[in-house]
Amino acid sequence: MRATTIHGPRDIRFGEAKDPVIKRPTQAVVKVTAGCICGSDLWPYRGENPIREGATIGHECVGVVEEVGGEVSVFKPGDFVIVPFCHSDNTCAHCRAGVQSACPQGGMTTSGQSEYAVVNQADGSLVATDGHPDDALLPSLLALSDVMPTGWHAAVAAGVQPGGTVVVVGDGAVGLCGVLAASVMGAERVIAMSRHEPRQQIAREFGATDVVAERGEEGEALVMQMTDGVGADAVLECVGNGPAMSTAFAVARPGATVGFVGVPHGVEPPVSTMFSKNVGLRGGVAPVRRYLPELLELVTSGRIDPGRVFDLTLPLEEVAEGYLAMDERRAVKVMLRP
Amino acid sequence: MRATTIHGPRDIRFGEAKDPVIKRPTQAVVKVTAGCICGSDLWPYRGENPIREGATIGHECVGVVEEVGGEVSVFKPGDFVIVPFCHSDNTCAHCRAGVQSACPQGGMTTSGQSEYAVVNQADGSLVATDGHPDDALLPSLLALSDVMPTGWHAAVAAGVQPGGTVVVVGDGAVGLCGVLAASVMGAERVIAMSRHEPRQQIAREFGATDVVAERGEEGEALVMQMTDGVGADAVLECVGNGPAMSTAFAVARPGATVGFVGVPHGVEPPVSTMFSKNVGLRGGVAPVRRYLPELLELVTSGRIDPGRVFDLTLPLEEVAEGYLAMDERRAVKVMLRP
Numbered sequence: 001m002r003a004t005t006i007h008g009p010r011d012i013r014f015g016e017a018k019d020p021v022i023k024r025p026t027q028a029v030v031k032v033t034a035g036c037i038c039g040s041d042l043w044p045y046r047g048e049n050p051i052r053e054g055a056t057i058g059h060e061c062v063g064v065v066e067e068v069g070g071e072v073s074v075f076k077p078g079d080f081v082i083v084p085f086c087h088s089d090n091t092c093a094h095c096r097a098g099v100q101s102a103c104p105q106g107g108m109t110t111s112g113q114s115e116y117a118v119v120n121q122a123d124g125s126l127v128a129t130d131g132h133p134d135d136a137l138l139p140s141l142l143a144l145s146d147v148m149p150t151g152w153h154a155a156v157a158a159g160v161q162p163g164g165t166v167v168v169v170g171d172g173a174v175g176l177c178g179v180l181a182a183s184v185m186g187a188e189r190v191i192a193m194s195r196h197e198p199r200q201q202i203a204r205e206f207g208a209t210d211v212v213a214e215r216g217e218e219g220e221a222l223v224m225q226m227t228d229g230v231g232a233d234a235v236l237e238c239v240g241n242g243p244a245m246s247t248a249f250a251v252a253r254p255g256a257t258v259g260f261v262g263v264p265h266g267v268e269p270p271v272s273t274m275f276s277k278n279v280g281l282r283g284g285v286a287p288v289r290r291y292l293p294e295l296l297e298l299v300t301s302g303r304i305d306p307g308r309v310f311d312l313t314l315p316l317e318e319v320a321e322g323y324l325a326m327d328e329r330r331a332v333k334v335m336l337r338p
Numbered sequence: 339m340r341a342t343t344i345h346g347p348r349d350i351r352f353g354e355a356k357d358p359v360i361k362r363p364t365q366a367v368v369k370v371t372a373g374c375i376c377g378s379d380l381w382p383y384r385g386e387n388p389i390r391e392g393a394t395i396g397h398e399c400v401g402v403v404e405e406v407g408g409e410v411s412v413f414k415p416g417d418f419v420i421v422p423f424c425h426s427d428n429t430c431a432h433c434r435a436g437v438q439s440a441c442p443q444g445g446m447t448t449s450g451q452s453e454y455a456v457v458n459q460a461d462g463s464l465v466a467t468d469g470h471p472d473d474a475l476l477p478s479l480l481a482l483s484d485v486m487p488t489g490w491h492a493a494v495a496a497g498v499q500p501g502g503t504v505v506v507v508g509d510g511a512v513g514l515c516g517v518l519a520a521s522v523m524g525a526e527r528v529i530a531m532s533r534h535e536p537r538q539q540i541a542r543e544f545g546a547t548d549v550v551a552e553r554g555e556e557g558e559a560l561v562m563q564m565t566d567g568v569g570a571d572a573v574l575e576c577v578g579n580g581p582a583m584s585t586a587f588a589v590a591r592p593g594a595t596v597g598f599v600g601v602p603h604g605v606e607p608p609v610s611t612m613f614s615k616n617v618g619l620r621g622g623v624a625p626v627r628r629y630l631p632e633l634l635e636l637v638t639s640g641r642i643d644p645g646r647v648f649d650l651t652l653p654l655e656e657v658a659e660g661y662l663a664m665d666e667r668r669a670v671k672v673m674l675r676p
Contacts, residue, residue: 097591255435257618264610271605277622278437281607282595282612
């Protein structure tokens with residue numbers, strides 16, 4: 001098949017790779033209809049994560065089941081499916097507790113920016129749509145493989161409640177989906193911390209009632225002022241670095257929880273502040289499969305349109321340009337079509 | 339009045355100090371019927387916290403209202419009251435949200451090991467009993483000024499649920515009260531990590547179904563074995579140091595929350611583990627006033643007997659011996675009678 005591989009910092013290639021093979025009877029091969037680039041793919045791209053030279057890259061996709069292993073009984077070739085980036089048997093203790101991202105039988109998609117992807121535990125991981133969707137729905141369905149459930153997880157972890165005030169730190173695609181999640185969950189006020197005008201626009205479409213463009217102490221002071229010195233009931237930290245985490249804790253009211261979903265890089269939770277203010281920290285790798293049924297219903301009913309985060313679509317072979325566009329912040333999130 | 343003062347590491351003195359004076363109209367002076375020594379008093383005693391030479395010490399007491407300021411309307415001289423160690427107006431945004439320990443009008447008791455204590459925001463802080471209690475009830479009422487609500491807060495922060503499995507790290511008085519809290523909240527299994535036989539005994543009386551005497555990796559492996567490799571639904575971290583926190587995260591199942599109430603000393607939350615396992619951290623200074631009505635009812639109805647943690651009672655003038663007994667672990671918690 002043709003696949004995207006990474007060979008070093010800023011060295012993304014598209015070309016021939018090994019065809020996918022079913023190695024375990026619980027696996028399935030999915031022919032990718034659409035894939036995309038994740039903010040977390042930029043860590044190795046920028047050389048900030050270790051790189052295995054020549055490895056396939058990409059963990060978000062939707063597509064059509066091509067082949068299934070002998071123990072796959074729920075899905076059959078031809079089914080259109082959403083592929084959660086983290087796989088799960090959906091039967092073990094962790095899955096039953098709603099933490100499918102901790103399933104020991106899981107693993108994750110490793111060739112989402114390719115023509116085919118292999119899914120472990122297909123029966124427990126995949127979710128099928130009702131028939132094959134229109135192209136217009138593709139972006140929002142694709143968003144369900146990672147970015148939207150991740151924003152949703154931040155809101156769940158932070159304990160967003162109807163009527164509350166929520167601050168979202170980070171205006172990447174995950175942060176924007178966090179805004180959407182908080183809004184759908186009934187937050188009365190959603191303050192998006194975003195300094196990029198096109199992203200502010202999407203944030204407002206997703207339900208942000210306020211936008212704070214300032215960063216650091218200045219931005220924190222503004223949020224405190226907007227909340228009468230009290231702080232936010234829930235804070236979604238959707239970046240994963242130290243300054244973002246620091247801002248998240250600064251604007252959280254006592255008793256609040258910071259929901260974090262950005263892979264931590266150089267983050268040291270301020271444990272003394274957490275203790276004195278009674279502000280919690282909770283989150284992690286999103287259990288996508290847990291949220292998929294509910295989110296799919298929201299998408300197909302037209303209630304949410306998370307696909308709005310894709311502001312650039314490229315043919316799969318131009319994937320390298322997609323990385324560059326995201327790295328240079330010319331695009332929020334790039335969809336790739338084989 | 340006669341009061342306990344600290345003058346340096348292991349230098350606790352009892353003698354004459356300034357009489358308490360009402361400086362603000364919302365304050366009250368309470369004549370101490372019983373006070374006690376807190377595990378956190380041992381930090382300055384051991385020289386691990388800064389000491390202001392000659393300062394009064396002690397923040398837990400019950401007693402009789404002696405005098406009230408002009409704006410105190412709920413309490414009058416002669417009322418028997420429980421004095422939460424942290425004071426609160428009980429009307430501000432933080433108090434209304436149940437985080438009375440973050441009340442900006444609050445402050446805390448600073449002479450609980452003395453003949454008199456001054457309480458800020460008396461109306462919002464104090465809780466009176468129905469008449470003057472028998473001496474037999476004193477220990478349990480005294481436990482409500484800090485230690486029991488702190489253990490309770492750990493359980494609330496950790497999200498203890500009926501039917502769940504709870505691990506309590508730390509067998510100090512707070513940890514033991516955490517066991518009691520988890521048990522009252524309906525946890526089916528309460529695993530107390532305790533290596534001191536007298537404390538194990540109290541833990542069992544308080545509802546521990548299992549005791550793990552081993553520490554560190556050995557203790558963690560045992561808990562994982564006891565929970566079929568899954569881990570605990572909720573973990574109460576009642577120590578406040580690095581090894582205890584490390585054990586707490588090691589035995590928490592994915593999706594669980596570690597409730598922490600020990601003042602952090604040398605603690606660095608393991609953010610990567612928190613992220614990959616989806617284990618949260620939440621807790622802090624207990625909002626005693628929030629829990630007092632419920633806990634007082636549990637005590638007066640005989641449902642709980644948190645006073646059981648006091649295994650040594652001394653005349654107030656022997657307070658220095660009380661510190662020594664707790665420092666040498668000859669006593670779990672010391673009650674002092676003026």
